[in-house]
Amino acid sequence: MNFSKEDRESVTSLVVLVISIVFFIATMQIPIKNNENFMQSAKIFPLIISCIMLALSLIYVISSFRKSGKLGLEKIKNGTISFLKSSEVRRTALSVLLVGIFIFLGVAKGRFYISCAIFMAFILLMYVRRVKPWISILAVIVFITALYFIFHKLFMVQLI
Amino acid sequence: MDFSLILECARNIFSFQGIGLIILGVSIGVLGGALPGISTTMTVALLATATYSMEPLWAITLLCATQAGATYGGSIAASVLNIPGTPASAATAREGYPLSQQGRANEALSVNALSSFVGNTIGVFALAIVMPIMLNLAMKFGPWELFWFAMFGVVICAKLSRANFIKGLLAACFGLMLAFIGLDPIAGTQRLTFGISYLRNGIALVPAMVGLYGMSEVFTSLIDYEAKPIEVKKGKLFEIGFLWKHKWLSIRSAIMGFIIGVVPGIGANIASWVGYDHAYSCSKEKELYGKGSLEGLVGSESANNGCVPGAYAPLLSLGVPGDAVTAVILGILTIHGVQPGPTFLSKNPQYLYNILIALFLAGFVFLFIGTFIGRGIVRILSIPLPAIMSVVAILCAIGGFSAYNRIQDVYVMFIFGILGMIMKKLDFPIAPLLLSLVVGGELGDANFRRALLAGKGSFLPFITRPISIVLVIAILYMIFIEFVWPVIKRSRQSSKE
Numbered sequence: 001m002n003f004s005k006e007d008r009e010s011v012t013s014l015v016v017l018v019i020s021i022v023f024f025i026a027t028m029q030i031p032i033k034n035n036e037n038f039m040q041s042a043k044i045f046p047l048i049i050s051c052i053m054l055a056l057s058l059i060y061v062i063s064s065f066r067k068s069g070k071l072g073l074e075k076i077k078n079g080t081i082s083f084l085k086s087s088e089v090r091r092t093a094l095s096v097l098l099v100g101i102f103i104f105l106g107v108a109k110g111r112f113y114i115s116c117a118i119f120m121a122f123i124l125l126m127y128v129r130r131v132k133p134w135i136s137i138l139a140v141i142v143f144i145t146a147l148y149f150i151f152h153k154l155f156m157v158q159l160i
Numbered sequence: 161m162d163f164s165l166i167l168e169c170a171r172n173i174f175s176f177q178g179i180g181l182i183i184l185g186v187s188i189g190v191l192g193g194a195l196p197g198i199s200t201t202m203t204v205a206l207l208a209t210a211t212y213s214m215e216p217l218w219a220i221t222l223l224c225a226t227q228a229g230a231t232y233g234g235s236i237a238a239s240v241l242n243i244p245g246t247p248a249s250a251a252t253a254r255e256g257y258p259l260s261q262q263g264r265a266n267e268a269l270s271v272n273a274l275s276s277f278v279g280n281t282i283g284v285f286a287l288a289i290v291m292p293i294m295l296n297l298a299m300k301f302g303p304w305e306l307f308w309f310a311m312f313g314v315v316i317c318a319k320l321s322r323a324n325f326i327k328g329l330l331a332a333c334f335g336l337m338l339a340f341i342g343l344d345p346i347a348g349t350q351r352l353t354f355g356i357s358y359l360r361n362g363i364a365l366v367p368a369m370v371g372l373y374g375m376s377e378v379f380t381s382l383i384d385y386e387a388k389p390i391e392v393k394k395g396k397l398f399e400i401g402f403l404w405k406h407k408w409l410s411i412r413s414a415i416m417g418f419i420i421g422v423v424p425g426i427g428a429n430i431a432s433w434v435g436y437d438h439a440y441s442c443s444k445e446k447e448l449y450g451k452g453s454l455e456g457l458v459g460s461e462s463a464n465n466g467c468v469p470g471a472y473a474p475l476l477s478l479g480v481p482g483d484a485v486t487a488v489i490l491g492i493l494t495i496h497g498v499q500p501g502p503t504f505l506s507k508n509p510q511y512l513y514n515i516l517i518a519l520f521l522a523g524f525v526f527l528f529i530g531t532f533i534g535r536g537i538v539r540i541l542s543i544p545l546p547a548i549m550s551v552v553a554i555l556c557a558i559g560g561f562s563a564y565n566r567i568q569d570v571y572v573m574f575i576f577g578i579l580g581m582i583m584k585k586l587d588f589p590i591a592p593l594l595l596s597l598v599v600g601g602e603l604g605d606a607n608f609r610r611a612l613l614a615g616k617g618s619f620l621p622f623i624t625r626p627i628s629i630v631l632v633i634a635i636l637y638m639i640f641i642e643f644v645w646p647v648i649k650r651s652r653q654s655s656k657e
Contacts, residue, residue, distance in 0.1 A: 012586050016330060023337050023352075030351050039617040042344035042351055045608045046337065053333035059643075060326050088383070095382035096578060099375070099553055103574050107557050108567055116557075120550045127382070127546035143551065147558075155213055157562045 006068035007079060013061040020057040024050040117144045162509060169513040181218060182225040182518055186525040189229025194237050194537050195548055200230035201484045202373040206555045208366050208492045209562040216496040221518040223489050228280055228522035231428055231468050235272040235461055236537055240265050248428035251436035251460035258452035273530025274403045275410055275458045279465030280523040282414035287469040288516055294477040298502040303610040304621050308631035310603040313424030313480050315635050318592040325642040327588045335593035338363055339600025346609045358568050365491035366563040367573040372590050374556040375577025380584060381549040406458050413438055413459045414466030421470020427483025428464040435463020469519050476500050476512055484591045487598040495563055
């Protein structure tokens with residue numbers, strides 16, 4: 001069973017509430033130095049904001065649950081499972097994975113321009129099917145060469 | 161005003177390098193603004209890499225020109241493809257696209273270019289007039305007023321960012337919490353670092369901005385990659401007589417846009433709708449609206465381009481960015497070691513003169529581009545979106561890295577990209593988060609603490625000083641209208657029933 005828009009909003013509000021609680025706990029742990037009083041410490045403003053955030057999250061939870069009605073654990077469980085199986089999530093995961101591989105295996109491992117070329121070629125060949133492959137490859141070579149000269153030679157950005 | 165300094169700035173800008181940078185900035189801006197999915201903010205953030213090796217004055221010249229170009233450029237895709245190149249062009253799409261469908265694309269493009277030029281030029285003159293007043297006012301600002309002004313910007317941005325107000329405020333609070341990460345600006349206490357040593361220096365602004373605006377769009381576009389390519393239609397040329405006929409509408413809309421720009425946190429997105437609405441309410445041909453009204457284009461384009469110079473007024477006088485784009489520019493200036501604030505312009509007036517001249521010239525450049533090269537740009541827009549986004553992803557990686565030459569910043573950019581994508585999917589606005597992240601540390605937290613120190617721990621000066629009172633009332637009014645008024649209305653209705 002899929003989440004309705006209202007149900008999704010309710011689940012989102014619960015996640016936001018959890019994030020607010022995490023921030024509230026984290027701000028409570030900010031230390032106060034020996035020579036400071038509470039009102040002048042580094043803790044005061046983050047604490048005020050985290051309290052406001054917590055209050056807003058509670059308002060958000062209440063208002064979204066008012067719209068969606070009762071949302072039992074069973075409904076949340078089933079809705080989450082069908083959401084995770086949806087094509088939207090698969091596509092999102094694929095796009096994040098593609099860019100993640102490019103960033104973490106290419107850029108971070110010090111093969112920037114080669115990984116750029118592979119990434120761009122892959123995207124063009126996979127997503128832009130109406131362009132002939134040799135045109136895509138040529139476009140990649142021209143672009144990466146230009147990129148190298150502009151950023152590496154001209155702007156001295158030391159990504160290799 | 162120091163006229164000898166103005167002349168010196170003009171001489172600098174009218175050099176080969178100055179003119180070259182303005183033409184380059186406007187061209188990149190027009191292209192970035194025109195390409196669907198690449199907003200003005202994103203174009204400016206991606207261009208940050210190119211500015212690190214420049215003098216700060218040249219950097220801001222390039223970024224101003226890019227902003228002006230991109231704000232105009234958004235109208236090209238909006239008119240021809242019905243895809244607003246930037247959110248500020250949404251109102252333009254409503255009238256421009258029907259005109260293109262009627263074979264009047266070039267008429268629409270010409271009116272867009274001319275109206276944008278008028279808007280930009282009036283905005284520049286208004287900025288020159290308003291800045292001395294703003295500077296006088298800024299000198300009266302203590303930490304209390306600066307703090308409230310920053311918070312006012314954040315709240316109004318949350319209110320007007322097209323999502324519901326609670327989501328906007330939550331995004332703003334989240335941005336503020338992220339801004340607190342690292343060593344606090346007064347005593348150096350470590351906050352919210354969760355034991356991660358990288359976070360001791362706080363979240364790097366440029367990678368976060370590039371991630372929020374650039375990488376998030378890459379993810380979103382790759383998800384919706386099945387979008388069909390769009391055909392580009394042609395039409396007939398040139399419409400200067402029409403604009404002359406509607407010169408007062410254009411001027412009024414530009415002034416409205418400028419005023420909206422001066423108020424922090426609003427920006428061109430709202431200005432364009434206000435201008436459009438003004439054109440509609442003054443029109444004698446209301447039946448044409450939604451079916452292709454050139455008047456509507458005049459209103460929206462004059463207003464959103466008039467807004468661009470306006471956004472520099474709070475940035476330069478108070479250090480509070482007028483919109484998301486100037487928030488990015490503030491972040492880039494900070495990397496250059498330039499920190500605008502109340503006393504900044506009295507010591508460095510050349511920044512104001514440079515911005516005024518650069519924006520003024522940028523208007524001429526985009527008028528030329530729009531009038532004579534517009535058709536060529538329209539053809540570039542037929543490049544498939546995933547191809548554009550693969551380029552954007554690569555530029556994001558470079559942009560994330562090059563600010564501080566740290567590979568960890570690329571990871572931050574990636575994480576903020578995911579955060580931006582999730583926020584878009586769940587209808588949380590990104591602009592309040594970005595604005596809070598930029599103003600939360602130095603303007604928000606540091607001024608709050610300074611104010612408490614100056615008041616010996618008392619909160620009273622926060623609500624007793626005259627300017628503070630005005631700002632507090634404005635914030636409370638917005639909260640009242642959004643939260644309390646609907647409850648009162650509901651209870652009145654139920655008591656009647």
